[in-house]
Amino acid sequence: MKKKEILLSGISLVFVLLQYCKRDKELSTVLWMAPDTSTLPFTAEGMQIRFGRELIANTALYLGKHSNGMNCQNCHLAAGTLPWGNNFGAAYATYPKFRARSGTIESLEKKINDCLERSLNGAAIDSNSGEMRAMIAYMRWLGQGLPRDKAPPGSGIKELPFLNTAADPKQGAILYMKYCVQCHGQNGEGQRKKNMVGYQYPPLWGDGSFNTGAGLYRITKMAGFIRRNMPFNNPLLSDNDAWNVAAFIVSQKRPEKKYPRDWPNIYTKPIDHPFGPFADTFPALQHKYGPFQPIQKAIRKQSF
Structure with a gap:
């Protein structure tokens, strides 16, 4: 993706997020907002984060048989960035954590694979794969600056x-x-x-x-x-x-x-x-x- 396209994408995303925040009239608090993708540097880390976002937005294209044709962002809107849109804002800050569903302490990798197996009715991927590391990097970037084990307003x-x-x-x-x-x-x-x-x-x-x-x-x-x-x-x-x-x-x-x-x-x-x-x-x-x-x-x- 070219720098100009990334900048326009970031501006468009910020506009959509602002619209969603304005509509949440019942809340007096400021909702979590995702960082702007246009601020990502063109470094190895920045490219990994961009790849993680691409995997969320176009999962079926990149992961093939691991998806039933759906993409993660079909349920986690705008690549997991919209307030109350089932976003990933608090994902990195709140995992690992105990989950009653499994009765165990689960990693973020386990959570992602659960989504692939259940929400996309597909198959898990290797937790050490480049794709998994990219998605983790993207979620870590989304949740930058958030305190440990606390989900901000607008999460999920x-x-x-x-x-x-x-x-x-x-x-x-x-x-x-x-x-x-x-x-x-x-x-x-x-x-x-x-x-x-x-x-x-x-x-x-x-x-x-x-x-x-x-x-x-x-x-x-x-x-x-x-x-x-x-x-x-x-x-x-x-x-x-x-x-x-x-x-x-x-x-x-x-x-x-x-x-x-x-x-x-x-x-x-x-x-x-x-x-x-x-x-x-x-x-x-x-x-x-x-x-x-x-x-x-x-x-x-x-x-x-």
Whole structure:
């Protein structure tokens, strides 16, 4: 990429980030913002960071069989840089860390490979490979200056307040056809990039989408992601609408992949994880769609 193109890319990214920050009217604090790529030096380290960003943006092009055709930035918007866009701002500062899902202390390399296997329904890469080292370098650069083990405002996904009722997939289907179908397709198939491998707009279900072990298969994650980011660059759905669209999306068929070692302590399992065994007596359907307050209350009682 030429210096002029990189500069324009950096300016465009800053503009988009500013727009997202302005829209977050509910917050009085300043959200995390990614550093400008135009500040990267043309050194070996700078080129490694640029390569890491390219791998996030065009994963399917570079990693082939390790992806199902999706790119990391299909779920981590703008190469993992948008506030509340499932970004990587706090990734390097908060890993390694204990994760209840595996019951172990996980490295950032493990987290990245989990995404490849689950969200991209692909295969892990060598933790010592040039590609892995480049992605780590990019995430380290994104999180420069952040204190250890603290996630700044705007990191990851902002989850929504629970509904008092179950989310409604039927209502979500109506909203999907109104707001989402133009980009993601009537059958959730997404839109591929022109003359390139990968998707401009990702498939939301079907064989080319994320599998049932992915984080966004959990409705709380999907609803929060939709509310802050969709329709892309113009989020306008209400909390209720986002819950219902999320319910519709996670109701559709997708690759099924079982991870029997997940959540070794079932008391730490998220209340919206739709697969048993559960630490309560509520049905799997309620764990998938809610209402979640009764489940949360029951778990809290058992924790004391």
